[in-house]
Amino acid sequence: MxxxxxxxxxxxxxxxxxxxxxxxxxxxxxxxxxxxxxxxxxxxxxxxxxxxxxxxxxxxxxxxxxxxxxxxxxxxxxxxxxxxxxxxxxxxxxxxVELARARNDSLAALHALESIVEEDRTSAAPSSADAMSITELAAALGVRSSTLRFWETQGLITPDRPTRSGARSYPVAAVRDARIVTALRAGGYRIPAVQAILTSVHSVSADDARHALQDRLHAIxxxxxxxxxxxxxxxxxxxxxxxxxxxxxxxxxxxxxxxxxx
Structure with missing residues (x-):
């Protein structure tokens, strides 16, 4: 043998x-x-x-x-x-280089998330005047309007449609979700993982999203x-x-x- x-x-x-x-x-x-x-x-x-x-x-x-x-x-x-x-x-x-880029993306996402959490902690109570149109939100996040629509179809963000024309309006809660999605996507998370993290954020706190990104950094x-x-x-x-x-x-x-x- x-x-x-x-x-x-x-x-x-x-x-x-x-x-x-x-x-x-x-x-x-x-x-x-x-x-x-x-x-x-x-x-x-x-x-x-x-x-x-x-x-x-x-x-x-x-x-x-x-x-x-x-x-x-x-x-x-x-x-x-x-x-x-x-x-x-x-x-x-x-x-x-690829791993270094993945680490930098995750760090950027973590910093963005920390900024969002800090803003939520220190900002005044939201009002209807704080809502954003799809064009405004896309410009603020640096993504395409079509990306926001896709995220909507995936259940990641939920806009209001207060007008008969059906124009999308994003209240503060939807804007916050969109910013978290943007941060997580920049950190390399795929849609199913983002969905799971958002569910945790809604039911508990943004700590889960933070821990997820920290776990990703450790894995990298x-x-x-x-x-x-x-x-x-x-x-x-x-x-x-x-x-x-x-x-x-x-x-x-x-x-x-x-x-x-x-």
Whole structure:
């Protein structure tokens, strides 16, 4: 059976690599097939032989899956092996940029929410004169009128229609909801999550929305740490693949030179 022998001087058997990496035998084979790790070397007896680069790639993939999810992690690991050196490094850097942007968006949303809560605490009691038209609200929030209409269809905000023409008018409560939705959407929350948070806000307080954004920031920090841990190993893998390509080209060039001289 493949992988039954001990680790020899030539590297890891499949079973030893699985044990060292924390993956099963089948997972190691699958990840090799999917291009997450470089192809194994086949021994004369047909068994796979792996090296340190394979172990590093598997450990990098485990962390990368935490950072960007398993599907994206498989794609990135494959790109790290296939893309030219500069493009592969740029792809890795882009992951850090994406997480940094997600953190900045969540911080902006949290700050916006804190501002809304503070205004609610210090503002005078609302009156009908404080209502806004859809054009005014869209301009105040920096979104399109069509976005407000979509949020209305999703039950996120509820305008009044006091006129026979059906023109929308947003009372203070609807304006507040719209501002919270804008903050949460800017923080990366999808519509179902926003609906759940708004329900909590209506039934309890804005603390739930605040806690949700703080939880998101914590999750981004965990993903960022995982990406940092994966980054070094992936950079080493990129360099390994690039060096192998350079060595192949040098070998091919040398053979061509010898052929030309013979």
């Amino acid at each position: 493949e992988g039954a022998s001990e680790t020899g001087r030539d590297g890891y058997t499949t079973s030893r690599l699985a044990a060292a990496s924390g993956y099963s035998l089948q997972q190691v084979r699958d990840l090799e097939r999917l291009g997450v790790i470089p192809p194994a070397v086949r021994r004369p007896n047909g068994y796979r032989s792996f090296g340190a680069v394979h172990l590093a790639a598997l450990r990098a993939y485990r962390q990368l899956a935490v950072a960007v999810n398993p599907v994206n992690a498989r794609a990135v690991m494959g790109e790290a092996r296939r893309l030219p050196y500069d493009e592969a490094i740029a792809r890795l850097v882009a992951l850090h 920090a965990i993903r960022s740490e995982a990406l940092l841990r994966a980054g070094t190993a992936i950079a080493d893998l990129i360099s390994y693949e690039n060096d192998a390509i350079v060595d192949d080209r040098l070998t091919d060039g040398a053979e061509s030179d010898r052929a030309a001289l013979s």
